[in-house]
Amino acid sequence: PKESEDNLRSPICCIMGHVDTGKTKLLDCIRGTNVQGGEAGGITQQIGATYFPAENIRERTKELKADVKLKVPGLLVIDTPGHESFTNLRSRGSGLCDIAVLVVDIMHGLEPQTIESLNLLKMRNTKFIVALNKVDRLYGWKTCHNAPIEKAMKQQSRDVKKQFETQLVQIITQFKEQGLNTELNNMDKEMRETYRIVPTSAISGEGIPDLLLVLTKLTEKTMVENLTYRNEVQCTVLEVKVIEGLGTTIDVVLVNGVLHEGDQIVGPIVTSIRALLTPHPMNELRVKGTYQNHRAIKGAQGIKITASGLEHAIAGAALYVVGPHDDLEEVKETAMGD
Ligand code: GTP
Numbered sequence: 002p003k004e005s006e007d008n009l010r011s012p013i014c015c016i017m018g019h020v021d022t023g024k025t026k027l028l029d030c031i032r033g034t035n036v037q038g039g040e041a042g043g044i045t046q047q048i049g050a051t052y053f054p055a056e057n058i059r060e061r062t063k064e065l066k067a068d069v070k071l072k073v074p075g076l077l078v079i080d081t082p083g084h085e086s087f088t089n090l091r092s093r094g095s096g097l098c099d100i101a102v103l104v105v106d107i108m109h110g111l112e113p114q115t116i117e118s119l120n121l122l123k124m125r126n127t128k129f130i131v132a133l134n135k136v137d138r139l140y141g142w143k144t145c146h147n148a149p150i151e152k153a154m155k156q157q158s159r160d161v162k163k164q165f166e167t168q169l170v171q172i173i174t175q176f177k178e179q180g181l182n183t184e185l186n187n188m189d190k191e192m193r194e195t196y197r198i199v200p201t202s203a204i205s206g207e208g209i210p211d212l213l214l215v216l217t218k219l220t221e222k223t224m225v226e227n228l229t230y231r232n233e234v235q236c237t238v239l240e241v242k243v244i245e246g247l248g249t250t251i252d253v254v255l256v257n258g259v260l261h262e263g264d265q266i267v268g269p270i271v272t273s274i275r276a277l278l279t280p281h282p283m284n285e286l287r288v289k290g291t292y293q294n295h296r297a298i299k300g301a302q303g304i305k306i307t308a309s310g311l312e313h314a315i316a317g318a319a320l321y322v323v324g325p326h327d328d329l330e331e332v333k334e335t336a337m338g339d
């Protein structure tokens with residue numbers, strides 16, 4: 002229905018996969034940042050969130066001439082760690098998302114945390130796209146910066162194409178062994194029964210336009226109902242952390258509803274929002290930088306909240322807002338029951 006199409010929130014997309022497959026680097030490539038370079042040991046150890054406005058996605062996909070008329074305001078992307086010790090963070094991330102990107106290293110195929118991620122996605126029936134990353138590692142790959150993958154493939158030698166085909170066939174077989182039908186993405190095809198594989202390079206950007214286009218097209222097409230904005234606050238604490246100059250803060254994902262400065266929140270501690278901060282669009286929430294200050298923010302968005310008493314907040318917990326007609330004790334009970 003027309004009415005709900007005009008009132009869609011941004012889809013939440015979770016990036017998952019085995020350690021070092023290039024999840025953070027893919028986001029760096031889209032953002033024009035170097036978050037991965039600042040990570041200790043090059044390992045992601047927290048959940049991150051980045052907001053991509055629709056205009057940036059449109060710009061990045063324009064070479065595909067798909068005439069993208071995005072109905073959603075943007076895309077909220079959640080980065081997760083791939084290291085085996087962070088199963089809880091992958092679970093938290095995948096529990097929040099509308100769609101996921103499962104990143105697979107084309108040279109390695111499916112690895113233990115690929116399969117673990119796959120099972121988390123299967124469990125929640127979450128749709129996903131496979132990013133077959135590091136295509137530039139194919140021996141003899143000719144760089145075509147930020148080109149759509151079909152265009153980049155046309156530039157490759159017969160030998161590179163053959164290597165690609167061999168890896169692809171092998172990886173499709175590995176997915177089949179996990180009970181999943183996957184297929185190379187074709188923008189013009191419906192592909193209802195199969196999961197799309199989009200080849201990418203996070204270093205030179207090939208396939209990035211395809212990845213962004215598939216993500217936005219797929220979410221809009223299949224999820225109008227899920228993406229219809231709702232007023233009821235739906236919010237989860239991603240991380241609890243001390244930030245120099247701000248004290249203990251919480252990073253949250255607000256899926257639906259509006260948060261205001263001064264709102265009384267329960268999560269499960271009871272406090273009042275002192276400040277609502279976001280990084281600038283296309284910047285990572287988990288990286289300390291300059292923040293934008295908001296009186297109110299509407300979901301979906303990744304937000305840093307400052308307030309007193311947040312050292313007692315719990316990562317992974319739902320955050321509730323005590324409205325003017327709500328009974329604080331009742332809200333507290335609901336929060337404790339989670
Ligand atoms: P974790 O978050 O720790 O699980 O890793 P990740 O999946 O985020 O991978 P990350 O972005 O940290 O990249 C791991 C390494 O692979 C880094 O050295 C990257 O530079 C490299 N890398 C990532 N993507 C590509 C790619 O497309 N091509 C090449 N050649 N190297 C890549």
Ligand code: MG
Binds near residue numbers: 024044082
């Ligand atoms: Mg990472």
Ligand code: NA
Binds near residue numbers: 022044
């Ligand atoms: Na890494």
